[in-house]
Amino acid sequence: MKKTVSTIAEMKRGGQKISMLTCYDYTMSKLISSQGIDILLVGDSLGNVKLGYENTIPVTIEDMIYHTKTVKRGNAGALLVTDMPFMSYEISVQDAVYNAARLIKEGGAEAVKVEGGIEIIDKVKAILDAKIPVMGHLGLTPQAINKFGGFKVQAREEGAQKKLIEDAKALEDAGVFSIVLEAITESFAKTVAETLKIPVIGIGAGRYCDGQVLVIDDILGTFTDFTPKFVKKYANVGETVKEAVKNYINEVRDGKFPSEENTYK
Ligand code: KIV
Numbered sequence: 001m002k003k004t005v006s007t008i009a010e011m012k013r014g015g016q017k018i019s020m021l022t023c024y025d026y027t028m029s030k031l032i033s034s035q036g037i038d039i040l041l042v043g044d045s046l047g048n049v050k051l052g053y054e055n056t057i058p059v060t061i062e063d064m065i066y067h068t069k070t071v072k073r074g075n076a077g078a079l080l081v082t083d084m085p086f087m088s089y090e091i092s093v094q095d096a097v098y099n100a101a102r103l104i105k106e107g108g109a110e111a112v113k114v115e116g117g118i119e120i121i122d123k124v125k126a127i128l129d130a131k132i133p134v135m136g137h138l139g140l141t142p143q144a145i146n147k148f149g150g151f152k153v154q155a156r157e158e159g160a161q162k163k164l165i166e167d168a169k170a171l172e173d174a175g176v177f178s179i180v181l182e183a184i185t186e187s188f189a190k191t192v193a194e195t196l197k198i199p200v201i202g203i204g205a206g207r208y209c210d211g212q213v214l215v216i217d218d219i220l221g222t223f224t225d226f227t228p229k230f231v232k233k234y235a236n237v238g239e240t241v242k243e244a245v246k247n248y249i250n251e252v253r254d255g256k257f258p259s260e261e262n263t264y265k
Contacts, residue, residue, distance in 0.1 A: 003038050003079040005111060005133045005177040011038070011210070012199040018178075018211025020201055021219070024050050024067045028216060029074030037078050039201075041113065041213060042068045044083040045142070048225070049217040056142045059085040061099050068107030081135055082109035086143040089114055089123050096123035097130045104132055113180065115141035117167020121174055128175045136171040138164055139205065140183035151228065153183050153204075161188055165195060172198050180213060181205045183230070204230030 001007075011018050020039035023029050024046045033040060046067055047059040061084075068082045082103045089096035096114075103109045111133035114120060127134050139154045148154075155164045168179055178199040181189055186206025193200040193209050202209030214230075217223035220237040227233075251257035 002077045005079065008038065008079060008178055008199055012197075018199055018201055020211055020213035022046075022049075022213070022215045022217075023071050024216075026070040026074040029071040030076065031074075032216065033074065033076040033078045038211070039213075040071055040075055040078040040080050042071050042080070042082040042107075042109065043113075043215065044085045045215050047085075049215060049223045055145050057086050057145070061085060061088045061102060064088075065102060065107040068103060068109050072108035079111065080109050081111045081113050082107055083113045089127075090116075090120065093123055093126040096120075097126050097132075100127045100132045100134075101130060111135055111177065113137055115143045117164075118170045121170050124171065124174050124176060134174075134176045136168070136176045136179040137182065138167055138171075138179060139181045142182075151183065153185065155184055155188060161191075164188075165192065168192055168196055168200075172196050178210075181209060183228075204228060 008018060018038045020041055021032055021037055022043040022045055023032055023040045024042060029040060042064060044056040044059045044064065046063065047053040047056040051059070051063065053059070064082055064085055068080070072080060084099060084103065088099040100112045103112050112127065113135040114124060115137040117138055124134055140148065140151060155161045171179055176198065178201055179196065180201050180203060181192060183204040186208065189200070189202055189205035190208035199210040201211040201213050203213045215223070218227060218231040219234045221233045221235055222238045222241070224238060248257065
């Protein structure tokens with residue numbers, strides 16, 4: 001069954017946990033969506049894990065459209081959400097709507113994700129007015145890495161927690177269909193999830209969120225430049241790739257590949 005923003009909202013009401021993973025290409029989209037994932041996120045984390053940048057800042061709208069198109073072609077039914085990259089929505093309402101529309105029209109995304117709260121609420125409202133569903137992202141927002149000065153747990157103090165709740169409520173009132181909450185203590189994330197009617201999807205936000213999201217390359221063990229504490233590795237595909245490639249190289253060098261079965265008569 002095709003998942004939509006309504007399916008996701010319904011899951012919270014029914015007490016069903018939401019599963020979400022990042023995805024950046026056709027092959028992985030086919031593999032992941034065939035297993036029934038609820039949401040595929042073309043995250044701007046592709047800057048780190050696919051493009052080799054130090055952070056998500058250099059990622060462009062063209063990068064996001066390109067990767068969304070490939071994920072779209074492999075998607076077997078998940079809700080397809082794409083990140084709006086840094087500075088594609090902050091400068092003006094017009095830019096925000098235009099770039100969100102490009103992700104939908106050219107990329108084939110079904111919703112967009114933006115980082116921030118009250119300070120971008122005019123842009124969020126304008127995108128929603130253009131009939132494009134929006135997912136929020138609060139807590140550790142990687143596009144603000146230069147402001148935060150590193151990847152740290154957010155909103156530990158009362159003032160910061162009050163501000164985060166205000167941001168979350170403003171996003172909910174504006175009409176976003178869900179919010180990603182990143183790098184927040186478990187107890188505070190629980191408060192946020194209980195305060196909001198819309199689903200709260202956690203990443204490094206403990207067990208009481210309405211759903212969970214992780215970066216696919218982290219859970220598969222293909223990206224090892226840095227691994228946050230909240231990541232659980234479900235496989236070691238990186239080591240499997242190295243082993244396979246080493247065997248291939250050795251067989252080519254030793255004349256064992258190709259063998260008769262790989263050869264046209
Ligand atoms: O870009 C991304 O992958 C994300 C998730 C980690 C939530 O925003």
